[in-house]
């Protein structure tokens with residue numbers, strides 16, 4: 001097999017899965033892999049609700065890339081942001097170009113700070129930001145969480161567990177928690193009971209005014225809903241994803257005559273891909289069949305979850321190998337999940353899980369599987385780094 005240049009853009013759940021899967025292949029030495037990622041480390045966003053509350057846990061959420069390519073000297077990491085994708089090359093923020101034989105776009109999604117790494121900040125700035133929030137939480141008497149989705153509930157659970165004297169209030173516009181999801185009513189009911197057990201107050205049916213003007217997080221802030229006012233020493237905005245990091249692909253419209261944004265992105269601005277992970281446009285423009293996308297930024301699965309991003313990344317890596325082995329007809333096809341499996345941790349001891357077919361379990365199992373450890377070791381092992 002000839003040497004092939006594989007470029008992976010984005011080094012989190014999906015990007016790391018692509019790389020680790022490719023490295024397992026017996027011919028991995030023939031793939032010269034380049035990871036392009038602006039951060040120094042893989043940020044475990046699923047650990048962010050605890051990292052924000054517990055300064056000791058914070059360091060476990062940043063896994064350095066140092067050992068990712070330890071025994072593979074032909075591979076490298078470029079600490080940059082990709083701004084353009086063109087046929088067989090990507091353009092970086094600093095103007096440099098990187099050529100590829102295969103490209104996998106794993107640029108994910110955004111979420112309000114400090115719950116996801118923002119590529120416009122340095123890793124050190126991000127860590128300092130979380131440390132500041134952490135110290136403000138410790139001084140707080142009352143904390144408001146605007147948004148009753150999974151992240152809002154997890155943040156409330158972490159604060160209430162570590163600081164039982166702080167009054168934690170979730171304010172939601174819905175008439176129940178997780179109102180924007182189709183998780184079972186059984187799960188929602190268990191979740192609500194557990195939050196009450198932690199003395200978290202839940203205020204329903206309240207639309208906060210001028211929410212768009214409210215910062216991602218703020219200190220000593222008053223918000224209004226109608227004539228009612230709510231004040232928090234810390235206020236977090238956990239109202240869902242802030243968008244998908246898919247803009248870099250739009251440069252293909254400059255290259256392919258007549259191609260429009262709608263050919264590349266779906267209604268949520270996720271990259272349109274085939275079930276193999278290849279760009280959907282490769283059906284009409286086969287010269288682009290070497291470009292793949294997976295994880296949150298692609299529409300391979302409707303659900304945006306870390307474990308699915310990992311599974312998608314593994315499938316795409318296998319398809320890169322199959323394509324290279326000229327086995328195009330055998331490319332694997334991703335089957336989107338039909339169920340709503342989710343494990344929600346509320347601090348270290350509590351939590352709820354929805355299993356397939358709407359079956360739910362409570363704290364005993366959820367804390368053993370997720371809440372205590374948050375799968376941190378799994379990811380440190382994946383990147384071949386000793387956590388302690």
Ligand SMILES: Cc1cc2nc3c(=O)[nH]c(=O)nc-3n(C[C@H](O)[C@H](O)[C@H](O)COP(=O)(O)OP(=O)(O)OC[C@H]3O[C@@H](n4cnc5c(N)ncnc54)[C@H](O)[C@@H]3O)c2cc1C
Nearest residue numbers: 010012013014046081082107108109295296304305306307
């Ligand atoms: C607070 C929180 C808690 C969560 N908890 C869970 C959970 O418990 N379980 C679960 O399954 N899911 C959870 N999720 C969802 C999960 O985090 C996402 O599904 C997952 O992060 C998707 O992984 P990804 O690799 O697609 O993208 P991301 O994790 O978004 O990573 C994208 C990477 O690409 C990089 N990047 C972005 N743009 C560029 C560019 N232009 N050039 C180069 N690099 C770029 C970024 O720096 C980042 O490293 C949670 C999300 C949040 C916000």
